[in-house]
Amino acid sequence: MSLKRVIVVNKTFPQVGLDFLKKEGVKTTVIPYMDHEPESLPEIKKNINGYDGIIWNTRHRFDAEIMDLAGPQLKAVTTMSSGVENMDVKEIQKRGIPLGNVLQVLDNAVADIALGLIIAAARRFKEGIEELNRNEWKYGVQWMLGTDIANSTVGIVGLGGVGQAIVRRLKGFDVGKFLYCGRTDKPEAKALGAERVPQEQLLRESDFVILACPLTPETKNMINADCLKTMKKNAVLINIGRGGLVDQEALYVALKEKQIFGAGLDVVQPEPLPNDHPLLSLPNCFIIPHLGSSTTETRNQMAIVSAENILNAFNGKPMKYPCF
CATH class of the missing domain: 3.40.50.720 (NAD(P)-binding Rossmann-like Domain)
Structure with missing residues (x-):
C-alpha cells in the first residue's frame, strides 16, 4: 500500500487511534479544534482537500459540499460513533465511497x-x-x-x-x-x-x-x-x-x-x-450530558475501530463496520 493520508476532524480523537494509524504507515493530520469552537467547521473546510481517508468525529454535517472540497481521491470515510444521522449516506453511497461506523464497540x-x-x-x-x-x-x-x-x-x-x-x-x-x-x-x-x-x-x-x-x-x-x-x-x-x-x-x-x-x-x-x-x-x-460511551476503554476502542475501518478500505477489504 502506497503512503496514504488521513485527516481527523476533531482534536479529541484518542491518541491510541493515531498511534495505530502511524504504525500502519499512514500520515495523519488532526484539525486542532472541537465541535463547539467557531473555528472548527471553517478549519475543516479549509484543510480537508487531498486526503485519502477521513475520520469524521464531529457533529458537523458531512455532505456534498464537504465531499467536493475533499476531492476525487477520497477512498474512505468513517465516523467515531454508532449513529450516522449527520452523514449524507445517500450522497456518500452515490459517489461510491465506503462509509463505516463503530457499531457494537459501545x-x-x-x-x-x-x-x-x-x-x-x-x-x-x-x-x-x-x-x-x-x-x-x-x-x-x-x-x-x-x-x-x-x-x-x-x-x-x-x-x-x-x-x-x-x-x-x-x-x-x-x-x-x-x-x-x-x-x-x-x-x-x-x-x-x-x-x-x-x-x-x-x-x-x-x-x-x-x-x-x-x-x-x-x-x-x-x-x-x-x-x-x-x-x-x-x-x-x-x-x-x-x-x-x-x-x-x-x-x-x-x-x-x-x-x-x-x-x-x-x-x-x-x-x-x-x-x-x-x-x-x-x-x-x-x-446527564451524553455520557453513554464515555469510558476510557470504550473511547479508545472506538478510535481503533475507526482506524481499522479506514485501513480496511485502503486495502480493498470490507470495513469492520460498514454502513452499506
Missing part, C-alpha cells in the same frame, strides 16, 4: 448508562439530591417513594446491540416481562425472552420505555404528545438513543402534569442543552 458502556438512568429516574435521585441540598431531608414511610424494577414490564424501542445488552443486565433485576418493537424480528429476542409487539402496545403496557434506536427521518419525534398520553401514569421514559427521538416540548408537559412518572435522558436536543431549558427545571426529569 454497546456495554451505553447499556450501563441506561441502567443508571433507570434507577435514578425510578428512585427519584434528582428530587432527593435537591431536597438534601436544600436541607429538607424528610422522614416517614411515604417520603420520596419510587417505583420498582422487579416484576415490571420493560419495553425497548430498538433491540439492537445496545438494547440486547440492556436486557441482559436487567435480567438480574427480576423484570417481569420484556417487550420490544422495531422494523424486523430479532433472532436474539427468543433467547433474551423478549416479545416483539407493535409500538402502541409497547407504550401502553410498559412500566419502563427505553429508546435505543437510531435517529432517522422515520424515528424523529417518535415519542410525541399522543405517545406520552398512551403510556402508563407510573411509566418512566429512558432515552439513550438521540435527543431527536423525543418531542421535548410534549415531554415537558407530560412530566409537569404527571402524565408519566419520570424520565431519564442521556441525550437531548440540542446538545449542550441551554441551562434555562424547561426540562432542567423539572424534579422528575433526570438528565
Whole structure:
C-alpha cells in the first residue's frame, strides 16, 4: 500500500487511534479544534482537500459540499460513533465511497448508562439530591417513594446491540416481562425472552420505555404528545438513543402534569442543552450530558475501530463496520 493520508476532524480523537494509524504507515493530520469552537467547521473546510481517508468525529454535517472540497481521491470515510444521522449516506453511497461506523464497540458502556438512568429516574435521585441540598431531608414511610424494577414490564424501542445488552443486565433485576418493537424480528429476542409487539402496545403496557434506536427521518419525534398520553401514569421514559427521538416540548408537559412518572435522558436536543431549558427545571426529569460511551476503554476502542475501518478500505477489504 502506497503512503496514504488521513485527516481527523476533531482534536479529541484518542491518541491510541493515531498511534495505530502511524504504525500502519499512514500520515495523519488532526484539525486542532472541537465541535463547539467557531473555528472548527471553517478549519475543516479549509484543510480537508487531498486526503485519502477521513475520520469524521464531529457533529458537523458531512455532505456534498464537504465531499467536493475533499476531492476525487477520497477512498474512505468513517465516523467515531454508532449513529450516522449527520452523514449524507445517500450522497456518500452515490459517489461510491465506503462509509463505516463503530457499531457494537459501545454497546456495554451505553447499556450501563441506561441502567443508571433507570434507577435514578425510578428512585427519584434528582428530587432527593435537591431536597438534601436544600436541607429538607424528610422522614416517614411515604417520603420520596419510587417505583420498582422487579416484576415490571420493560419495553425497548430498538433491540439492537445496545438494547440486547440492556436486557441482559436487567435480567438480574427480576423484570417481569420484556417487550420490544422495531422494523424486523430479532433472532436474539427468543433467547433474551423478549416479545416483539407493535409500538402502541409497547407504550401502553410498559412500566419502563427505553429508546435505543437510531435517529432517522422515520424515528424523529417518535415519542410525541399522543405517545406520552398512551403510556402508563407510573411509566418512566429512558432515552439513550438521540435527543431527536423525543418531542421535548410534549415531554415537558407530560412530566409537569404527571402524565408519566419520570424520565431519564442521556441525550437531548440540542446538545449542550441551554441551562434555562424547561426540562432542567423539572424534579422528575433526570438528565446527564451524553455520557453513554464515555469510558476510557470504550473511547479508545472506538478510535481503533475507526482506524481499522479506514485501513480496511485502503486495502480493498470490507470495513469492520460498514454502513452499506
